[in-house]
Amino acid sequence: MATERLQAPVTIEEVAAAAGVSRSTVSRVVNGASSVSPSALEAVTKAISDLNYVPNRAARSLASRQTLAIALVVPEETTRFFGDPFFAAIVSGINARIARSDYVLNLFIANDDPGDKMTSYLSRGNVDGAIIVSHHTSDTFIERIADAVPVVYGGRPVKLRDDDYYVDVDNVRGGREATEYLIGRGHKRIATITGPLTMRAAMERLTGWRDALTGAGLPLGAVEDGNFTDDGGAEAMRRILASGEKPDAVFAASDLMARGALHALASAGLRVPEDVAVIGFDDSPIATSVTPSLTTMRQPSFLQGEEMASMLIDRLAGIPTPHSRIMPTGLVVRESA
Amino acid sequence: MATERLQAPVTIEEVAAAAGVSRSTVSRVVNGASSVSPSALEAVTKAISDLNYVPNRAARSLASRQTLAIALVVPEETTRFFGDPFFAAIVSGINARIARSDYVLNLFIANDDPGDKMTSYLSRGNVDGAIIVSHHTSDTFIERIADAVPVVYGGRPVKLRDDDYYVDVDNVRGGREATEYLIGRGHKRIATITGPLTMRAAMERLTGWRDALTGAGLPLGAVEDGNFTDDGGAEAMRRILASGEKPDAVFAASDLMARGALHALASAGLRVPEDVAVIGFDDSPIATSVTPSLTTMRQPSFLQGEEMASMLIDRLAGIPTPHSRIMPTGLVVRESA
């Protein structure tokens, strides 16, 4: 026991010796180069597994000038980020894809970093690329990151540059279809609870809501910002109710806000969907955990995360990749509308 | 435009030249060695900031044989981990402390890693240490990590080894004091909603509850597992109500479960605290966001996170550190009890 920490690490040199070839050849097989004879390949492969050789990351990085690390940048307040199951699914997807690669994820929560250690760290080439999971108009530091390393965004960035890549859904359409569903059910006074309008997805879903309403010749209902949080959704709902014009339906731009709205509605003694129908967005686990269960516009969050990671990994490997990937949304009808 | 990615990275050599000293001296100031003359120090410092020098991690790692990386290991289902503000605060604290150091955080979500890429990655010395933020009895892979690198746990580990370090609160006492508060308020039939009993903190808070009750000569009320989740708390509350023996108070082992309980109680038409008093645990942002606001046993989650990181950093620096740090809890009285 306790000899563990000092095991001599096996180096490429020892593998080469064991296989009777040179370092270069070992390096070639480790990196999957084509030009290696079958016999050499076999000898090296055997030596590697016999010796349990694992390349040293630092040495590899230093020589190859890549870090095999990807930054996961979270430009959110920690409590908000952690509070939303949407991000849970996104991160889970990213992590799942990364776990299948040679990369590791470096976590950066912008918020806890008052100086800009993060920015300079990233700029200095300490990661090969970055995934930026959300994006506010006010996040200026993001541009500096994008100047320094390849970036993939979750959601179309506020200022799209030529070299930007992103994964998104069609938020306008999602918002429109959610609202159209409400309209189709005969609702006439449809309010909406939006995310922070500094975020593109929030604005776009609002646009979709507006398009549906004007398209149907219906008046625009109340618009309140719910900040993409549970509490924010509840407060927005209360403001809508307090405003006088009682809606008969509400489109909440996230399930989390829809949950808040549900609670506010319940407190106000209103029944869902009878008095007020509610439709959410995400189809997160929340949708089925509330009562009544949530009718919602589904987006494939886990896949979005996976796709973000895949996109970046492909780019880093030099594989041509489209600049954006728009994932499908779809209506999921349950009890609340 | 687009010249950005190829900026010549400034090396220690260039800093040395600019400062008129040798590489070694630069290295010394970068690493905070004492034996540098004031004048040299100043020249180097200036050169560093003029040139905007940031040391190359790979080179540093290779030469110094440390990785300057710390693994953040999350042995939880992603949705659960991200769903609890307690973890949000913990991670925030860890991240804040790490941001002040030379280390970076590598994120590993055990759950998304069916093989054991993570374990072998960590075992191969790719990180200098690991922080394991939660711990279930069933998590066997954790031992393998602890065999390979220095570890700090969030919460006393299930099997404590000689070389383990952890940050915790006195959960037994916290549970006891919360329950004693309820008793002091005249409640006689006190139920509890526990976390999963595979987790030490859950068991200990249950013990505290039991101790308080037996200490006061009161009968043990209902015990239901709420899985440390919102929904779990609501269901546990429903089971308690359905069981026939109506409690006049409930100790929920986390604020999240308390929130679930509050909703279940409201649905059942029971008033809080008049019909049933509710006390939580954590004093997370949830406590003030629910109605009625939550009386709860506070634990300093952010500080716990910071302390976990500090402990590991100190250990890695060879600074003697006590094996455990028990942080204080304290009652916060609000409306729910």
Add this chain to the structure above:
DNA sequence: CTGAAAGCGCTAACAT
């Protein structure tokens, strides 16, 4: 297809 040789940028004895 393979080996030799030259570093990648930094730290850490060892001198001085």
Add this chain to the structure above:
DNA sequence: ATGTTAGCGCTTTCAG
């Protein structure tokens, strides 16, 4: 206090 000198373990031309 500071400079010199070896590497750390690997990738990558460049010859052959």
